[in-house]
Amino acid sequence: xxxxxxxxxxxxALIVAIPLLGAFLTPLISRIxxxxxxxxxxxxxxxxxxxIFWLAANIFIGKETFSYVFGGVETSTVIRIIFEVDxxxxxxxxxxxxxxxxxxxxxxxxMKDNTGLDKYYTLILLMTTGMLGMVLTGDMFNFFxxxxxxxxxxxxxxxxxxxxxxAIDAGFKYIVISAIGALFVLFAIALLYSQYNALNxxxxxxxxxxxxxxxxxxxxxxxxxxxxxxxxxxxxxxxDAYGRAPAPISLILVGVTxxxxxxxxxxxxxxxxxxxxxxxxxxxxxxxxxVVILAIATMLVGVIMALKxxxxxxxxxxxxxxxxxxxxxxxxxxxxxxxxxxLGADMxxxxxxxxxxxxxxxxxxxxxxxxxxxYATKETSLDKMGGLARNMKYTTIFFIIGLLAVAGMPPMxxxxxxxxxxxxxxxxxxxLSIVAILSSIMLLAVFVxxxxxxxxxxxxxxxxxxxxxxxxxxxxxxLIACLIIFFGLFPDFIxxxxxxxxxxxxxxxxxx
Amino acid sequence: xxxxxxxxxxxxxxxxxxPLVWSGAILIILLIAIGIRRLGRxxxxxxTGQTQVFLSGNxxxxxxxxxxxxxxxxxxxxxxxxxxxxxxxxxxxGVASDYILWFIVVLAVLFILIGVM
Numbered sequence: 131x132x133x134x135x136x137x138x139x140x141x142x143a144l145i146v147a148i149p150l151l152g153a154f155l156t157p158l159i160s161r162i163x164x165x166x167x168x169x170x171x172x173x174x175x176x177x178x179x180x181x182i183f184w185l186a187a188n189i190f191i192g193k194e195t196f197s198y199v200f201g202g203v204e205t206s207t208v209i210r211i212i213f214e215v216d217x218x219x220x221x222x223x224x225x226x227x228x229x230x231x232x233x234x235x236x237x238x239x240x241m242k243d244n245t246g247l248d249k250y251y252t253l254i255l256l257m258t259t260g261m262l263g264m265v266l267t268g269d270m271f272n273f274f275x276x277x278x279x280x281x282x283x284x285x286x287x288x289x290x291x292x293x294x295x296x297a298i299d300a301g302f303k304y305i306v307i308s309a310i311g312a313l314f315v316l317f318a319i320a321l322l323y324s325q326y327n328a329l330n331x332x333x334x335x336x337x338x339x340x341x342x343x344x345x346x347x348x349x350x351x352x353x354x355x356x357x358x359x360x361x362x363x364x365x366x367x368x369x370d371a372y373g374r375a376p377a378p379i380s381l382i383l384v385g386v387t388x389x390x391x392x393x394x395x396x397x398x399x400x401x402x403x404x405x406x407x408x409x410x411x412x413x414x415x416x417x418x419x420x421v422v423i424l425a426i427a428t429m430l431v432g433v434i435m436a437l438k439x440x441x442x443x444x445x446x447x448x449x450x451x452x453x454x455x456x457x458x459x460x461x462x463x464x465x466x467x468x469x470x471x472x473l474g475a476d477m478x479x480x481x482x483x484x485x486x487x488x489x490x491x492x493x494x495x496x497x498x499x500x501x502x503x504x505y506a507t508k509e510t511s512l513d514k515m516g517g518l519a520r521n522m523k524y525t526t527i528f529f530i531i532g533l534l535a536v537a538g539m540p541p542m543x544x545x546x547x548x549x550x551x552x553x554x555x556x557x558x559x560x561x562l563s564i565v566a567i568l569s570s571i572m573l574l575a576v577f578v579x580x581x582x583x584x585x586x587x588x589x590x591x592x593x594x595x596x597x598x599x600x601x602x603x604x605x606x607x608x609l610i611a612c613l614i615i616f617f618g619l620f621p622d623f624i625x626x627x628x629x630x631x632x633x634x635x636x637x638x639x640x641x642x
Numbered sequence: 643x644x645x646x647x648x649x650x651x652x653x654x655x656x657x658x659x660x661p662l663v664w665s666g667a668i669l670i671i672l673l674i675a676i677g678i679r680r681l682g683r684x685x686x687x688x689x690t691g692q693t694q695v696f697l698s699g700n701x702x703x704x705x706x707x708x709x710x711x712x713x714x715x716x717x718x719x720x721x722x723x724x725x726x727x728x729x730x731x732x733x734x735x736g737v738a739s740d741y742i743l744w745f746i747v748v749l750a751v752l753f754i755l756i757g758v759m
Contacts, residue, residue, distance in 0.1 A: 416755055477655045517709070549659055
């Protein structure tokens, strides 16, 4: 084996090990120099990103799944954890690393006046480790461990500005929600372990009988992870957390939420994907119907609540809730269509998976814009803003890109995925398409309100000397904006090479 | 070379979407709009009476005062949807124990629907 093969074979472990090791080294490097620490954190994430994209290229082009066994290779060994990296895992890892990398670049200037930055960067790297572990692992208990790592580091980062009472309040709510959710996940895992004496997802998928205990475990897993994914009516922690965290952390939190959504998908499609055809039809029909109802509630409540907000970040947080609704609407409709035996399910899943990455980029960019506005004005209330486009031209351009993308306006990426979602859910019911389009229009109204009140209008005297955001923040926004435009102009490239293989992992067990 | 190779498109099941064709069309429409604009009157003078705001003869407010604030936007929508916001505001209490209560409610509904069906 040459060095190339050794690195590739070990890359699933390295993807988690590099940020984990980086997290523990950060406080030491911070003692030498602050700039060196920032550069180190960015380099660690860059290196992790390199391994993720390298592995992704092999998975997407070679159409293979990478397995990595920790502990004994022999099945009799007690401690044995397997990482199963397929197209869906690596798709989610790409999202996580993009958000973490961009968030860290953005943090350089955004957080420079804060103290305790050694802890800040350590926690970012730990949060990234947790997210990557959640999406790469093929073991249920391991998933729980990484979920906990992500939750604890996220909580500390949400409450990072300890001088602000609201931030601590949001952090407290987040840890309460996370701890209770994690306990239910652990209880469900214990139920499955007691049933089948196994924790490996593939082993469980082959063994699961879908009896009463399995149904309880399914409900606990889906319920707890759906709460962490911010699905209505369990979304209320999300505006608090996203709204009070520093802007780059809000960006990375989008990835954390999506990792929880990934957990729901893994449980439903992989762990419970191996049940018999008759049971599957019933399960998918009932689960699909429930998910569609929750999705409609998520879209409508998210967008209606966003419309009445005048705190910039809280408004984006509610828009993020609405966007989660679009994803689960597509997934739920896909499940329902599988249940009724329609051929349109594949397209619905594709739209849902494509929208996961689009949502991360669109909402992420808007959070960064909100951060830039806060950095320049020290204001979060839209009521106190106005005329910022005069002094913050680049930020305004990035906001327009984010606005168009999140509202699903052509030719941005949001339009491509939403178009697929509209057309595929139309097959289940035209009413679903109408509700989804209405929600998109309302999302446009939400951000037109922001555009008018913050960026347009006469110059406000107190913002006369406001300056454009620093270069590192502009660079971070530019990176995401370029991805949004690229995904929007070449959706076929993204769908054929990234989204379709990831969707095939989901539908492989369902549509076979 | 095929049309698809030059202008890649995605199939949506019952239709297709080609962003490059759409962007090209928008660019042409934009050029036509700019052309029409250039045909307009050229005797327009900036910073003269032609650009002053006229509010039925009333004096003009300070510019800062004329900016419509975020909380004043969509007033009509908010008024007509007051009944809905009343319920939604009640739902969003901001209390952590209420958040958990909603989680328990969803779990109970899921238990009934998935356990029975």
